[in-house]
Amino acid sequence: MEHQLHDIESLRFPIGEFQKPNSITPDYLDTWIETIENFPSKINELTKNLSVNELNWIYRPNGWKIKQVVHHCADSHINSFVRFKLALTEEKPIIKPYEEDRWAELIDGVSDDLTASLQIIKGVHARWVLLLKSFSEKELKRQFIHPATHKTSCLEEVIGVYAWHCNHHLAHIEQALFYKGQF
Template sequence: MKNNLDIEKLKFPIGKFHRPDPITENDLETWIATIENFPSKIKKLTETLSAEELNWIYRPKGWCIKQVVHHCADSHINSFVRFKLALTEEVPTIKPYEEGLWAELADSNSNDILPSLQIIEGVHARWVLLLKSLGSTELKRQFFHPENLKISTLEETIGVYAWHCNHHLAHIEQALLHKGQF
């Protein structure tokens, strides 16, 4: 890949998240289905990979497949907690985390991705149960993200995390397609 446009496409293979306005009931149903199906999709993509394949990167200076899987477990745990905070507190300030630094820790560099796949499966089962229970008032609940100084609604965040699921599935597919050769 030669230029910045190519790097941008490798970094965001499905593009960046774009919030529809308004967010419809159909959008929410589609997004929740994406979140619900993510555990089986990521497991199917990764369950037979060798240690060598788990270490393939999806772009120059990008994470390897195992780091993507471990990141999804970390990120989705954090998101689930943020939903619970927003549902039980008035516009709580959420705790950001340094995902790049987390990706360098020993647990994020383990070739054993099974614990992260199990986390994803468990968190998503509970998360989807929660998401399907939300009414229109709860979907408008908000949290404040101090890193980007933004207030987000839960309905928008459902879309962001459906995108996040597909974004990282595309990263894994990209690494497999190119056999980590960047």
């Protein structure tokens, strides 16, 4: 099979891992925010005509099914939106991590019906983009702390991480469709 030509890391990270630029310019921010803004329509377009069989295709060996990727994006982006709001309203808050792999196994993470998750993505992204487009220079520098890694993250960088996250999971869905889930 063609997918055997790929190593597991290229299947896991089809667009590579996030690379923070040396300097986060307004052009980067505009591009990243546009990516976040366009994500709901792109994920909807990729998944709207999929059969239940296709929704169960995986993007790599031991990877999530397409439906789990969609539900994960709803979960992840809700969490990120809340983290942004915490960073804007509290001084360097310690955010709450979550067990994304375990969430992906819950009943709402394995449902064949994507409707609610796509609605969540659409709504969260509309509010998130409104917020992101309003940021001042000072707000872009606001930070939060992740308790598992003890890493302090700056909102301007996290915008880039989530633009990457959108493209990363769109690529996973495209990959599952390309290989017809044959892993």
